[in-house]
Amino acid sequence: MANQYLTMKELKEALPEIPENSLKRYLQEHAEYINFKKEHNRYKIQASEIEKLKLIRKLYSDGLKKEEVTTKLEEAGFPVTITVEDEEESSSTSLMNVNHELTDMKKLVSFLVQQNEQSRLQQNKIREQNKQLIHEVQELKQTIDDLRMAHEQGNEQESEKVTSLYEKLMATQKSVEEVAIAVEAEKSKSIWQKLFGK
Incomplete structure (x- = not known):
């Protein structure tokens, strides 16, 4: 039948x-x-x-x-x-x-959505790190300005602190630049490049 x-x-x-x-x-x-x-x-x-x-x-x-x-x-x-x-x-x-083909297509779409979400979360994390670094740089600059004013008033010991803080500021600035380069490199990669490594 x-x-x-x-x-x-x-x-x-x-x-x-x-x-x-x-x-x-x-x-x-x-x-x-x-x-x-x-x-x-x-x-x-x-x-x-x-x-x-x-x-x-x-x-x-x-x-x-x-x-x-x-x-x-x-x-x-x-x-x-x-x-x-x-x-x-x-x-x-x-x-x-064609059920298998449809299932495979659904899996691929789901995978792409997950990849896109992971990429977005990664970018948000980097953005937060940038904000934190910028905040630290601003605090260091303020401290240096305060110390410079003290130095101008003739305190030799403060001069060494200024030099030390300046070096820290330069190191922090370098970190900010490295993170910015990494963010730009990540942005320039398309989702397909991330998927297939090309």
Whole structure:
């Protein structure tokens, strides 16, 4: 029974509650979820698809739109099939299951979203480090200014502190420049370069 194909007339007898026009519309609008053949403008539907057609009918009766019905079919785990005409015999068809390809695409998109989020978090972290370094530099500059004023008043011991603080300031400035270069290098890398290392 599962591999048996029904004509539209036989299908209509099996599903008397669904008008023929509605059945044809379901076949056209959800072809990727229903196993059928079309030969010379005549539909031949696999008998195992009766329950699926009942479900589609119920979803439409519940007020769902075409896209929402498609989503429900996908969520129910029905395999997506593509009908490909055989080059040698146009009447025979072969079905390919593309669920694996769709799953792989979803995984790739999810991976790209994660990479993008990680990159954003990294940039935020670097931005915070920059703010902290700038704050430290400003504090050092203020301390140096205070010490210079004391030095101008003739205190020799303070002169050594000024020199030491100046060296620290230069080291901090170098750190800020290195972080800025790293940020620019990170920004210039595209997501694809990060993914594929090119």
